[in-house]
Amino acid sequence: MSIEISGVNKNFGDFVALEGIDLSIPTGQLTALLGPSGGGKSTLLRIIAGLEDADSGRVEIEGVDATRLPAQKRNVGFVFQHYAAFKHMTVARNIAFGLEIRKRPKAEIAAKVDEMLELVHLGQFRDRLPSQLSGGQRQRMALARALAIEPTVLLLDEPFGALDAKVRKELRDWLRRLHDEVHVTTVFVTHDQEEALEVADSIVVINDGRIEQVGSPDELYDSPATDFVLSFLGPVTQLGGLQLRPHDIDVALEPLPGAVPGRISRSTRIGFEVRLEVTPTEGQQPPVQVTVTRAEARGLHLQHGDEVWLTPTAGAQAIRPANAPASTLDGAATHGYSVTHVSG
Numbered sequence: 001m002s003i004e005i006s007g008v009n010k011n012f013g014d015f016v017a018l019e020g021i022d023l024s025i026p027t028g029q030l031t032a033l034l035g036p037s038g039g040g041k042s043t044l045l046r047i048i049a050g051l052e053d054a055d056s057g058r059v060e061i062e063g064v065d066a067t068r069l070p071a072q073k074r075n076v077g078f079v080f081q082h083y084a085a086f087k088h089m090t091v092a093r094n095i096a097f098g099l100e101i102r103k104r105p106k107a108e109i110a111a112k113v114d115e116m117l118e119l120v121h122l123g124q125f126r127d128r129l130p131s132q133l134s135g136g137q138r139q140r141m142a143l144a145r146a147l148a149i150e151p152t153v154l155l156l157d158e159p160f161g162a163l164d165a166k167v168r169k170e171l172r173d174w175l176r177r178l179h180d181e182v183h184v185t186t187v188f189v190t191h192d193q194e195e196a197l198e199v200a201d202s203i204v205v206i207n208d209g210r211i212e213q214v215g216s217p218d219e220l221y222d223s224p225a226t227d228f229v230l231s232f233l234g235p236v237t238q239l240g241g242l243q244l245r246p247h248d249i250d251v252a253l254e255p256l257p258g259a260v261p262g263r264i265s266r267s268t269r270i271g272f273e274v275r276l277e278v279t280p281t282e283g284q285q286p287p288v289q290v291t292v293t294r295a296e297a298r299g300l301h302l303q304h305g306d307e308v309w310l311t312p313t314a315g316a317q318a319i320r321p322a323n324a325p326a327s328t329l330d331g332a333a334t335h336g337y338s339v340t341h342v343s344g
């Protein structure tokens with residue numbers, strides 16, 4: 001394990017920012033700290049970096065007790081949402097900076113800067129000033145500067161948070177590819193579940209200063225340990241006592257055995273998908289949220305007011321959070337596990 005955090009607590013005055021954090025972050029992986037604003041993600045990242053001291057607990061980086069080590073002795077690379085570049089220095093000098101203060105030989109610095117510029121695809125901008133770069137290019141420069149010192153761990157605090165949606169998406173794909181090339185142990189903070197699910201090898205969900213769950217994107221998405229993780233990772237809806245993701249529901253225009261009958265009470269098109277709200281016509285069940293592709297909606301001529309029959313998609317995951325009340329989730333609590341495979 002590359003980073004071992006044990007028993008970390010942090011208060012700001014009376015406010016408990018982190019409570020009893022135990023976490024192992026594996027070497028060479030891309031790990032996301034995911035959670036809502038104010039949950040404690042940045043505080044934990046800053047404690048790993050040495051920019052903040054824990055009140056109690058221990059931080060180990062690659063077998064070395066780093067708890068009392070100052071930030072500059074931890075060999076971590078850090079990138080913030082708003083990168084503080086040296087405005088008067090060129091891109092190349094900004095990247096060289098960390099090596100210059102470490103008094104590396106000139107030839108080594110020059111070679112490293114070239115390597116980094118190529119890695120982040122900024123070769124043609126080497127002589128520009130940071131103000132002459134786009135926001136996305138500036139964040140790539142920030143990553144190059146952080147990586148130039150060959151850090152043991154790379155820590156990123158919402159690195160793409162200030163960029164528009166399209167650039168964010170491009171940079172997150174780029175970060176994934178970059179990490180596949182460089183393999184440096186990377187921890188990044190995000191409140192965007194899509195970003196974490198798409199990019200990370202492993203996700204740590206943090207809420208209210210505590211870890212809710214640690215797992216791969218698939219484990220978290222399909223087997224959420226708590227109601228919080230379940231709803232934070234994406235929408236969920238209830239169909240005949242099962243909790244399902246809205247895209248795991250099939251819509252038919254005729255009755256099927258076991259299907260839940262309902263009427264389309266709302267239909268909203270968002271890009272290539274159509275979100276339906278179907279109000280069950282039997283029993284006192286709450287409206288069911290269903291997501292279909294635009295092609296499916298067109299093929300079935302789905303309209304507001306239509307009568308439809310809903311079934312879980314063949315092979316869909318019926319999600320049962322482990323702590324859900326047994327009454328609504330037939331028997332889940334006694335098994336203590338959280339996923340059932342529903343066969344068609």
Ligand SMILES: Nc1ncnc2c1ncn2[C@@H]1O[C@H](COP(=O)(O)OP(=O)(O)OP(=O)(O)O)[C@@H](O)[C@H]1O
Nearest residue numbers: 012015017035036037038039040041042043044191
């Ligand atoms: N220096 C500080 N003094 C007092 N309170 C602080 C300080 N730093 C953080 N906090 C509080 O600790 C809590 C956790 O903050 P933190 O920045 O770790 O959350 P976060 O999960 O990263 O949220 P965000 O995504 O909004 O940055 C917040 O309620 C914040 O107000």
